[in-house]
Amino acid sequence: MTDRALKVGIVGYGHLGQFLVEKIQKEGPEAGLQLAFVWNRNADKLRESLPKELILHDLSDFTRRDTDVIVEVCHPMIVKEFGVRFLLHAHFLVGSPSALSDPQLEQDLRTAAKQHGKTLYVPSGALWGGQDIQKMNDSGTLRALSIRMSKHPSCFRLTGGLLSDWREGEGRRVLYHGSVAELCPIAPNNVNTMAAAAIAASKLGFNGVTGEIVSDTALSDYHIVEVEVTGPDGFTVKTVRQNPAKLGAVTGNATYNSFWSSLLVCKGHGGRVFLC
Numbered sequence: 407m408t409d410r411a412l413k414v415g416i417v418g419y420g421h422l423g424q425f426l427v428e429k430i431q432k433e434g435p436e437a438g439l440q441l442a443f444v445w446n447r448n449a450d451k452l453r454e455s456l457p458k459e460l461i462l463h464d465l466s467d468f469t470r471r472d473t474d475v476i477v478e479v480c481h482p483m484i485v486k487e488f489g490v491r492f493l494l495h496a497h498f499l500v501g502s503p504s505a506l507s508d509p510q511l512e513q514d515l516r517t518a519a520k521q522h523g524k525t526l527y528v529p530s531g532a533l534w535g536g537q538d539i540q541k542m543n544d545s546g547t548l549r550a551l552s553i554r555m556s557k558h559p560s561c562f563r564l565t566g567g568l569l570s571d572w573r574e575g576e577g578r579r580v581l582y583h584g585s586v587a588e589l590c591p592i593a594p595n596n597v598n599t600m601a602a603a604a605i606a607a608s609k610l611g612f613n614g615v616t617g618e619i620v621s622d623t624a625l626s627d628y629h630i631v632e633v634e635v636t637g638p639d640g641f642t643v644k645t646v647r648q649n650p651a652k653l654g655a656v657t658g659n660a661t662y663n664s665f666w667s668s669l670l671v672c673k674g675h676g677g678r679v680f681l682c
Contacts, residue, residue: 408630411440412672415473415496417465417488419446419481422501425662426477426669437582437670442473447480459651460537460543475527475672478502479665482594486511493518497672499682500529501571501665503601507612508588514681526679529668530663532631533606534598534647536681540606542637550636552616553586553600557629559621563595569621578622587612593619595656599631606681627651 407552409615414430416423423446443462446452452461463470465488468476476498478484482505489505492498500540506512519526530536533553542548559572559579568581582589586600590612597617604612631647649658668682 411435411438413442413472414439414672415442415462415468415471415476416444416670417476417484417499419444419451420480421663422479422657422665424455426479428531434484443468443471460483464513468492475499475669477669485515488511489515490518493524493526494522495541497525497527497567499669499672501529501531501598502594502597503528503605504590504594506601506605507587509612519679522578525672527668527672528605528679528681529665530602530653530681531664531668532581532629532647532649532658533602534601534631534633534645535635535643536606538643539603539635542635543607544608546609547641548607548610548636549633549638550616550634551603551610551614552618552634553603554620554632555597555599555629556620556622556625557651558623558625558653561596561629561651561656562593562619562621563656564593565591572621572623574623576623578620578624581619581621583618584616585613586615586617589617589619602681603633605679609615626653644671 413609430441439544441460444460445462445465459597473496476492477499479501482502485500485502485505515526558568562569586604589597600617604615629649629651633645635643649656649660671682
């Protein structure tokens with residue numbers, strides 16, 4: 407890749423998508439980034455803030471745009487439907503890595519990246535110490551990995567009405583404890599941090615990494631992410647990340663800047679999966 411501006415397509419225009427679009431508009435020239443297109447399921451949401459030439463009405467038309475990196479920040483179903491196609495034409499930053507809990511999809515994406523010389527980027531998001539986890543994994547010293555995410559119940563988006571009966575003041579409730587593979591379909595929008603950890607810990611994988619989600623009505627101002635790493639001979643590391651967040655927010659405030667930092671390193675790493 408040359409020193410020319412990296413052309414970025416943004417897929418999704420929720421809070422995170424809007425943040426990334428605005429950052430590229432304001433800081434893109436200095437950072438070496440420019441918008442190639444923006445797609446949203448509801449295109450009307452784009453018309454007030456974007457010039458019409460940047461709006462992509464049909465996502466299948468992304469192939470008509472000159473794009474270096476496509477950034478998905480909407481829903482795992484988009485990864486499943488378009489991920490392989492994206493990698494035929496551009497590097498792909500997958501903002502919903504919970505989609506990769508489907509082993510066939512993960513393999514298809516890895517294969518497409520390798521065959522076409524593209525990179526599948528997995529942003530670390532709210533994961534603290536992801537690079538260190540990946541180093542332990544690669545060296546064969548990672549024995550176990552567990553992650554607990556605690557949030558106010560209004561911040562969860564769960565399938566099957568799992569938390570539909572919550573009441574203010576009820577306190578703490580463990581909603582799930584088990585493999586990240588089984589958790590991802592239950593909370594596809596809430597456990598991308600755990601999915602990123604499972605990618606970093608690829609030898610354990612989604613089935614081998616333990617995840618826990620906790621509803622706590624006392625957490626009205628922040629999310630908590632606790633990570634415990636176990637290595638050989640009694641080695642352990644425990645981290646606790648307190649991420650400021652508004653009531654009802656799926657994504658904590660600090661995660662927005664983490665995504666921006668991930669985008670800044672998307673310069674191409676040649677047919678691989680890259681945690682950034």
